[in-house]
Amino acid sequence: MKAIETCNQKEENKLLQDFLTPEMQEKKGRLVQVTGSDPLLRAQDVSEYGRQSLACRHLDGSWYEVSYRWDESDTVGIKIPVRIKTDAKGKTRICYVTPYWGGSSYGDSLLDIAEQTVDDGKDAETFVATFFKTYAYNYVKMQPTLEQELGLLRQTYCTADMLGKYNALSQQYMDDASPVDPLIGCADFDAFWYSSLRVKPLGKNWFELSYNADANGWSIHVKVMVSEQNGKYRISDLE
Numbered sequence: 001m002k003a004i005e006t007c008n009q010k011e012e013n014k015l016l017q018d019f020l021t022p023e024m025q026e027k028k029g030r031l032v033q034v035t036g037s038d039p040l041l042r043a044q045d046v047s048e049y050g051r052q053s054l055a056c057r058h059l060d061g062s063w064y065e066v067s068y069r070w071d072e073s074d075t076v077g078i079k080i081p082v083r084i085k086t087d088a089k090g091k092t093r094i095c096y097v098t099p100y101w102g103g104s105s106y107g108d109s110l111l112d113i114a115e116q117t118v119d120d121g122k123d124a125e126t127f128v129a130t131f132f133k134t135y136a137y138n139y140v141k142m143q144p145t146l147e148q149e150l151g152l153l154r155q156t157y158c159t160a161d162m163l164g165k166y167n168a169l170s171q172q173y174m175d176d177a178s179p180v181d182p183l184i185g186c187a188d189f190d191a192f193w194y195s196s197l198r199v200k201p202l203g204k205n206w207f208e209l210s211y212n213a214d215a216n217g218w219s220i221h222v223k224v225m226v227s228e229q230n231g232k233y234r235i236s237d238l239e
Contacts, residue, residue, distance in 0.1 A: 001041070001051040021085070021095045023142040030188035031099060033179055034213075042078050042100050047071060063106045081106035096142070101214035102192045110191050113140055118157060120233045124226045127233035128207045129199040131157055132183075136197060136211075139189035154183070159227065159236045166238065182238060185220040186213070 003012040016025055031039040038044065047070055054068045062084050069077040081104060083096040098106055116134040120127045131153070138149045154163060169182040180187050189211075196212040202223065209222045225237035 001046045001054065004038070004041075005046045005048065005051065019093055021087075021093045023144060023146070024093070024095050024097065026146070027142055027188065028097075031097075031190075033187035035100065039097050039099055040080070042080060043070075053077075059106055061108065063108075065104070065106075079104045083108075083111070096191075099190055099192065101190070105192070111140065113137060113191070113194055118153070120157060121231060124205065124228075124233050125199065125201055125207065127157075128209070128224065128226060128235075131235070132197060132199060132209050135183060136189045136194060139184075140191045140194055150181075157234055159229070159234050162235050162237060169238070183222065183224075184209075185222045 003015060016028070020028065028039055036044070049071045050068045054066070056064055056066050059065050059081060063081055064084065065079055065081050067077055067079045081098040081102070082094050083106070084092055085095045086092045096111060098104070116130065116137040118127070118134050119130045135150065135153055138146055138153070143149060154166060158166065166182055170179075173180040173182070193211045193213055198210050200208045200210070202208055205226050207224055207226065209224065210219055212219050223239040224235050226233050227236040228234075
């Protein structure tokens with residue numbers, strides 16, 4: 001808070017590098033793109049009163065709650081659950097921060113989702129559903145190899161034309177300074193969204209992926225076309 005309040009970018013970066021896991025540092029950047037604010041504060045700025053009122057309490061297991069009030073008139077305050085882990089060298093870091101859409105929810109079960117695999121040989125709908133669950137699962141698990149894992153899924157289960165369209169759309173979003181993964185229609189996919197992920201047939205080999213991104217009705221929709229190649233289904237187009 002002090003580093004942000006004094007615009008000390010060097011100190012802020014050092015704190016992030018020292019006390020967030022590399023995976024959470026990457027996710028923080030994605031969450032900033034999604035929310036337009038700092039997920040560590042759930043705000044775009046800080047106040048001196050907020051810094052003075054900052055408190056922390058243990059919730060359960062590896063979860064803690066950071067809280068603060070913006071000013072004296074703030075009777076509700078901001079409460080942010082965070083999860084920590086200790087690496088093999090004994091260094092303890094923050095590995096997950098509950099985003100604003102999670103409210104004050106916490107718990108290992110939020111992140112401990114069963115591993116998913118793609119079934120590309122049964123039928124088109126099963127393929128699309130299992131592909132997107134597997135794709136989103138990688139975002140939720142926040143592995144160090146996230147980008148490689150996502151790239152491998154696209155390379156394996158998308159046609160050459162689809163890969164070309166994906167790359168063109170990704171570059172367009174980058175040029176607009178608003179990076180988005182075209183396959184999920186967002187810059188990130190959070191654990192709180194996973195249970196709402198749905199796939200609906202639209203006809204003519206088109207399917208719609210949808211999920212709820214917060215409790216206020218913000219939902220995301222992505223349409224994909226599927227084709228069959230040598231008895232295996234592949235994503236061949238995207239809207």
